[in-house]
Amino acid sequence: MEKKWWKESVVYQIYPRSFMDSNGDGIGDIKGITSKLDYLKELGIDVIWLSPVYQSPNDDNGYDISDYQNIMDEFGTMEDMDELLAEMHARNMKLMMDLVVNHSSDEHKWFVESRKSKDNPYRDYYIWRPGKDGEEPNNWTSFFSGSAWQYDEEIEEYFLHLFSKKQPDLNWENPTLRKEIYDMMTWWLDKGIDGFRMDVINLISKAEGLPSAPGGEKYDWGGEFFMNGPRVHEYLQEMNREVLSKYDMMTVGECPGASTKDAAKYANEEGTELNMIFTFEHMDLDSGPGGKWDVKPWKLADLKAVMTKWQKDLEGKGWNSLYLNNHDQPRMVSRLGNDQDYRVESAKMLATFLHMLQGTPYIYQGEELGMTNVQFESIEEYNDIEIQNMYREKVIEGNEDHQKVMEAIYVKGRDNARTPIQWDDSENAGFTTGTPWLKVNQNYKEINAKYALEDKESVFYYYQKLIKLRKELDIIVYGTYDLILEEEENIYAYTRTLADEKLLVMCNFTAVETKFNLPEHIPFTSSELLINNYDVQNCSDISSIKLRPYESRAYLLK
Template identity: 85%
Template sequence: MEKKWWKESVVYQIYPRSFKDSNGDGIGDLKGITSKLDYLKELGIDVLWLSPVYKSPNDDNGYDISDYQAIMDEFGTMEDWDELLAGLHSRGMKMMMDLVVNHSSDEHHWFVESRKSKDNPYRDYYIWRPGKDGQEPNNWTSFFSGSAWQYDEHTDEYFLHLFSKKQPDLNWENPKLRQEVYDMMTWWLDKGIDGFRMDVINLISKADGLPSSPGGKRYDWGGDYFMNGPRVHEYLQEMNSEVLSKYDMITVGECPGASTEDAAQYANNEGTELNMIFTFEHMDIDSGPGGKWDVKPWKLADLKEVMSKWQYDLEGKGWNSLYLNNHDQPRMVSRFGDDGSYRVESAKMLATFLHMLKGTPYIYQGEEIGMTNVRFDSIEEYNDIEIHNMYGEKVIEGNEDHQRVMEAIYVKGRDNARTPVQWDDSENAGFTTGTPWLKVNPNYKEINAKKALEDKDSIFYYYQKLIQLRKEHDIIVYGKYELILEDNEQIYAYTRSLADEKLLVICNFAGENATFTLPNDLKYGSRELLIHNYEVDAHEEISNFVLKPYEARVYLLN
């Protein structure tokens, strides 16, 4: 059991546009984050993950970067950033920056040069190809709908963009480009940051020859050709050797489409690539055959299967990251719990379930006060490029039913996570004195941080206790996972084992009572009730008892 600080940490993700606005322009900023550092310190988090704050035209909310070594004007200045880092470090917290190097903005100096001519020194920093028979070079589809290729009249060629057409993919085959990336990473690490979260990092290697997907459609999904590609491990090992291995840092790679076998390579115990990756398998349990927007009811059996597979398959081989929502995913209490009658209970239950698993837990801003999904009345009130592209494709071009598509947006849209953080019950939830860039969820008068801090039984203080328990018990960090009651359709229960100790985690995922029966082979001498989200008699016999709706309990057994 090799102890590492990043295994023992809890990470808090900030989406800067929506966190806290300090100057009244309606957009969250760096000074706003700095003003809330004492709040984060009270929560108890160890690492702040800052979603992109780099200079950007903002086509995709900062994930289209035009200068990797400058701060976006809307967020403030480099001096504001320095102040934030110093404020974190003085409070004993660390900073993890977002690294977006699968693509840049089309306004980045490299791309401006690249598109000038076929013999420009920067041409090969991007992926350019001539068309085929008057069509795109291949039939790959962008993650944001439509073709993954954009024709450029000036040089009569197409460039690849797996995301927006303003986000051309970088050509990692080019060693000069790779060196530029490593130099930039080193620059930030030397400024004092403590790690990187790497955006879609497993897309940086594309299949040799960029072949079409054999589906035969004009635009076909090409995921098999640009996810976990042939040279991705070579590139990450080079990055590790050139940069990562030289610093005591935390790294997590966003890796859509990665299997547990892939993860065991990316996050291997030898430390030759990354510390951990984000998996998306559990984020797809409510997706039908048509993908993300084809929403189907999720089953607890599917959640058990996916989460257990990642726990079992990485045991002794690599490290898990743990999350149930982020800036790209809907609010977890709306998706996996009950954001109505049992919002508080189910939010606490979900937090218990997640933080007691093996891996590093990630909290997304507002999760700690139980923020929920939002239902805006019209498509115009949504900001996200993915939502608008999908709506255009399905409703405007495809004549699909408006209301059915809106219902999918209510469940899965990325703006669910991006509504401003609800600080208090004043206008705009205390997020801004101006007009917020995205409307505040109307439930802010009921759900806000001020109210949570005044209530000792709030979700906030429950999270505080979960984080504290992690610092007090090695078993929560390092214990081995084992699923129990596998076939139970209401209860997700599991154990964690380390030396002579056992942790028993019991979570009722149902909005009704559920009977828990202790498996016969689970023997114990003494027991200690570590945390619970309902009033419980700590001395109650645990061989058989009734759990209330969304009840969670964690026992330490000896």
């Protein structure tokens, strides 16, 4: 397996709006990020993935871009951006920007021109269709609920928007548009950035003729016609030839609905498309038949099956990205751990589980502090467009029970991840001197960076140690993965193997003490305890161990 810097890196995702506010307007900004680089350096991370900071009317918190080569006023200026990049590089950190090119904002100059007339040169930059008998061109559903089509009165046609109606989809069939996108990417790379995280990049190719989903419903999903579409690999290989292959950079594609077979093409070892992709299969384990908001209890057996499939199916063929939460997903310690009785223990256990797998680990801001989900009292306190649309559809228009819908939001809502970072125990958690754009989680007086840095047993220092181990031991990066104790209901255990070394990882995912019994087929002459989240003596006999609630250990076996 070829060694690469991006395989050996640890990435930290910053959601700029919620990270650090430098000017008291209640919104995190670029200068705020620059002021906290030493904190991130102390943690040990190599790469910052920065969620969008481009010019945007902010319908979907910056994922609706109106100018790809300008900075949103709320976040600062291009000079601030240049300073951030210089300060990061001075600390030997790399910057990965978010690239959102499945869609733009409806306020982008391309779309403003596109809707002026049917013969405008920019018309074909977007996907316009006449309706059928006063109905939408097909029955596809938007990711944010409702129809994926919006009627334009002026032009008397519909445009496609797989997300908000202020996020029209770009038409990748148009070679002139593709060239404009590649030129923009090149501009940023020449500026000195080190990579792109590509938002919903596997949606850029739609099925020919845009057929309706077969269910016959007025609004049916339709994902099979716009996910992993017919020309997506052709487009990404072209992007690679024209741009990506010319730089020593890192790429990760967000690919909802991609299988391991798809991933082996997107993230192939030959490097003709992307370095790795984000998959969502493990993020859907608590979704019932009704989708994301139909919350059901998740099972450890399912997590084992999904993670093992991705580890084994990509072995030698592609590279995994490892994450358990991000700006679109709830806090992992609330979702997969125990944020009440065992918050610190379960946060450390989940980190051990993830960082010892094969792939590049991603830490989402605040995860290293064990930040938790939030429960706002009223729907008005939530900001997220997805939450607001869903609540309107289910409660206001659909007469579903308010409390039941709120419970689903408490578990799965995107604003769980977007509450401001808890820096200290002062007002607004030290995030801003003004009124924060989204309320701070009320537990900031107990959970914050100031306390974490003063406590050598904190989640922060545990992450620091995990990252350090990764830099010291090739086996953590390059070793092959094998699941053990598959039938064990409480413990997720696996090995990693590189030459004559073995890494043994054991994680108790429950609040119940459970005995770990080492399978006989794993021979070793010596064992070294690398990391653990409880006080433990390094004993030579690891054949049978009582794991306490949410306990995890990793041993190096020789």
